[in-house]
Amino acid sequence: MELVSKEIKWVCDKCQEELVIEKVTAKYLEGSFEVELHKCPKCKMVFISEDLALGKMLEVEKGLEDK
Amino acid sequence: MDLDAILEIGNQCIHSEPPVCVASCPVHMDVIGFITEIQKKDFVKAYKIMENRIPFARLIGKICDHPCETNCVRKNAGESIRISELEKIVVNLGYMPPKKPLPLPKNKGKVAVIGGGLSGLSAAIELDKKGYQVTIYEKSNRLGGSFWDYAGKELELSVIEEELSIIEKKGIAVYYNTQVTADKLKEYFDQYDALYLGTASWEEKLNINPQTFQVNDTALFAGGKLQTDGDSLIYTYSTGKRAAVSIDRFINKTAMLASREREGIFQTKLDFKVDKVAASEPVEKTADIYLADEAVEEAKRCLKCQCNDCYNVCAHMQRFNITPDSYIRNINHNERIILGTHHANDMINACTECGLCKVVCPVDIGMQDIIHETRRSMVERGKMPQSAHDFALKDMNYSNSDYFSFVRKQPSKEASKELFYYPTIAFSGYARGLYKGSGKTGYLFYPGCQLSSTHTDYIGDIYKHLVDVIKDKDADNDVGLYLGCCGAPADWAGRNDLMNESVEKIRKAWEEMEEPTFILACSSCSATFKKYLPMIKTISLWEVLEKYGLPKIEVKPGRRVFNVHDACATRENASIHESIRNIVKTLGHTIEEFEFSKEKAKCCGYGGLVSYANKEQACDFVEDRKEESDHDILVYCAMCKDSIVKGNKRAYHILDLIYGNEIDQNEPQTMPTLSQRQNNRKRLKHTLLKEIWKEDDQMSAEINYDFTLHIPDEIVTIMEERFILLSDISKVIDNAIKNKERFYNPQTKQYLSRLRIQNVTFWVQYVSEGSDIFVKDVYSHRMEVVER
Numbered sequence: 001m002e003l004v005s006k007e008i009k010w011v012c013d014k015c016q017e018e019l020v021i022e023k024v025t026a027k028y029l030e031g032s033f034e035v036e037l038h039k040c041p042k043c044k045m046v047f048i049s050e051d052l053a054l055g056k057m058l059e060v061e062k063g064l065e066d067k
Numbered sequence: 068m069d070l071d072a073i074l075e076i077g078n079q080c081i082h083s084e085p086p087v088c089v090a091s092c093p094v095h096m097d098v099i100g101f102i103t104e105i106q107k108k109d110f111v112k113a114y115k116i117m118e119n120r121i122p123f124a125r126l127i128g129k130i131c132d133h134p135c136e137t138n139c140v141r142k143n144a145g146e147s148i149r150i151s152e153l154e155k156i157v158v159n160l161g162y163m164p165p166k167k168p169l170p171l172p173k174n175k176g177k178v179a180v181i182g183g184g185l186s187g188l189s190a191a192i193e194l195d196k197k198g199y200q201v202t203i204y205e206k207s208n209r210l211g212g213s214f215w216d217y218a219g220k221e222l223e224l225s226v227i228e229e230e231l232s233i234i235e236k237k238g239i240a241v242y243y244n245t246q247v248t249a250d251k252l253k254e255y256f257d258q259y260d261a262l263y264l265g266t267a268s269w270e271e272k273l274n275i276n277p278q279t280f281q282v283n284d285t286a287l288f289a290g291g292k293l294q295t296d297g298d299s300l301i302y303t304y305s306t307g308k309r310a311a312v313s314i315d316r317f318i319n320k321t322a323m324l325a326s327r328e329r330e331g332i333f334q335t336k337l338d339f340k341v342d343k344v345a346a347s348e349p350v351e352k353t354a355d356i357y358l359a360d361e362a363v364e365e366a367k368r369c370l371k372c373q374c375n376d377c378y379n380v381c382a383h384m385q386r387f388n389i390t391p392d393s394y395i396r397n398i399n400h401n402e403r404i405i406l407g408t409h410h411a412n413d414m415i416n417a418c419t420e421c422g423l424c425k426v427v428c429p430v431d432i433g434m435q436d437i438i439h440e441t442r443r444s445m446v447e448r449g450k451m452p453q454s455a456h457d458f459a460l461k462d463m464n465y466s467n468s469d470y471f472s473f474v475r476k477q478p479s480k481e482a483s484k485e486l487f488y489y490p491t492i493a494f495s496g497y498a499r500g501l502y503k504g505s506g507k508t509g510y511l512f513y514p515g516c517q518l519s520s521t522h523t524d525y526i527g528d529i530y531k532h533l534v535d536v537i538k539d540k541d542a543d544n545d546v547g548l549y550l551g552c553c554g555a556p557a558d559w560a561g562r563n564d565l566m567n568e569s570v571e572k573i574r575k576a577w578e579e580m581e582e583p584t585f586i587l588a589c590s591s592c593s594a595t596f597k598k599y600l601p602m603i604k605t606i607s608l609w610e611v612l613e614k615y616g617l618p619k620i621e622v623k624p625g626r627r628v629f630n631v632h633d634a635c636a637t638r639e640n641a642s643i644h645e646s647i648r649n650i651v652k653t654l655g656h657t658i659e660e661f662e663f664s665k666e667k668a669k670c671c672g673y674g675g676l677v678s679y680a681n682k683e684q685a686c687d688f689v690e691d692r693k694e695e696s697d698h699d700i701l702v703y704c705a706m707c708k709d710s711i712v713k714g715n716k717r718a719y720h721i722l723d724l725i726y727g728n729e730i731d732q733n734e735p736q737t738m739p740t741l742s743q744r745q746n747n748r749k750r751l752k753h754t755l756l757k758e759i760w761k762e763d764d765q766m767s768a769e770i771n772y773d774f775t776l777h778i779p780d781e782i783v784t785i786m787e788e789r790f791i792l793l794s795d796i797s798k799v800i801d802n803a804i805k806n807k808e809r810f811y812n813p814q815t816k817q818y819l820s821r822l823r824i825q826n827v828t829f830w831v832q833y834v835s836e837g838s839d840i841f842v843k844d845v846y847s848h849r850m851e852v853v854e855r
Contacts, residue, residue, distance in 0.1 A: 009812050010810040010811065011810065011813065024852055025853040026851070026852050028851065046854050047819075048830065053830065053848040057848045057850050062454075065452035066413075067409070
């Protein structure tokens, strides 16, 4: 599933860099996965949108909690 | 957790226990299913249900002696449902000619049936169905026995003939005009694997087992009129069917008696009460038998007897459409599953553990303890979803931290002269110098965390009142104060570890204070103390106020009418119920009792931490309460008030009445937010220590940020929904400003920043104007994203 939309207007405020889509590791309880998310190419800060946090991410969290 | 033991409890649940009509039907026709189809006007399906249990339903349906109707519970509220009349119309309108039977191999054995009457035919049909090669020996020239007694009357001749022709169509061999004697029978023993004797009489007396219909452990089985007095046609008929089961087991050498306790007529454990059912008389026939519409109307009178006593009073069971029998099976599965999803987690965390199910259960089954044990087991096995109770447990931790918790003895007389009223007229003991103050702490006022969070300003006043009235009447006992949380959230969350910590802390304080009586203002505290701290003597604040008198406050003349919503945790504490009602009466108000009050109190939805784990479920509980109430609701538990007010129903805490605080009827009533509640607790400690004990509280100092937060109402609502605190937002913004850890959107000029606090990452979207921060959005997630 596509977790990030290609177009994003946010930039990293510290590095003044445009965000890039890269594989990052997300962990919860016993689960660990690689997902493609927007991040700052320099400081590596990862951008999580509200839709992602309350949508797919929450769904996965719940799924892992009930495992 | 002893799953076998709880499964046994589940087996005792009588939800699936058959109604008395089915239990008293020798062949157990599904009367409720039958009635339901008639209600839907589906006579064909209704007939299929009859046929399912009764071969020759087309005949039996017209002549059955209907013991079901004799025992129908409806007779205690009007008259029995006319089941037999309904059967007649169903036969007329729902009978469909049978499909051509599939020729099945008859290779399981050979059975001879002697006598082609009712019981013989039913034995033959059943054995044929089971795969036996059946031969009927009939002494007359036709099958059917007593069916012919009804020919030309209840049964049409042609219909009897048509129905009986089924026997030969099935391939069952019939020898007519064959009288079988005892001698002949002996020969059959060699030719057949088993014999069924269904004749009207027999030459010698037979010793027939009433359960198996077997004669003396031989291959001979006998039923029908030989076994019964022949009074009940349907019973006679059923003996053949039951003997067929025995014959099958006999030939296959399986246990003859296993799982047959409920064959035939049996006593159901269901005792369906009709005391609240409006009486109704049967629909009268306008012709010989019911017309279709009349049948539908008559069917509607059926009460569909089933025990749903707990389900009917519980918003939780209703939401999950479940009763204890299947609930317990689900728990069992959820506990035993090793790989795969624990589907019952949500359900288990949506029970308020209020205990009402047990109160209304005719067989004393309660889910409260089972749910509690299950949650403990989930925690122990590491299977409790973290998100369910995380916020509540953090909040409990806050309550038991130095931000809120403290314990103090009553200040000395010298130190509190300005605070408490010490009269100088020398007629009372303490004024003559007998009252020393700060001596023995006889009482410890323990208001609890929630009342302190939402009704903060009453706490100091109550404490001062308690000191005043108790020193007046019970001078030997000072009143101390103890702020903290009893641990109820840990108990609800199944957290034994945290519960023990909490209990230990309280026990220690109690010992250090020389074992005072705790004055409790919270119903959950009462329940927790009773369960975990039985050595501590407790009394409810309400009983104390009733005994020693209410604060002398000018209150508006009463005469208001309230519905009292009793706290479910006080279910077994009748003295609290009484004190509350007496106080309300003293204040001049009137109470209109809910049907579900006192020992039958319904939960507000907070119990069991349901308002944290499953908000929709918590709302169901409030809606349920609202439905029953015609007036403003009066509560004496801070959580109850919170739940009810959030459900948009006006609620007074009894302290609102005692202290004369009217609620503005023109404004929507609100409760403090989660953040305000924490702040209120901190403020309470600070205020009390300063005012009463002249102490400075180091913990109450505000953290000073160099920005000002502006949070619109709609964001406050979101914060409440998502369990996000003002302090979380402040930390995120502070980090964003100090470390520039934030994203910026040049188009909207908004910032978006995140900070992980313990096990949650909080995100805040905001606009910054100088030191003013305008919050636009907040959200969080538990998943940790590795930034590298």
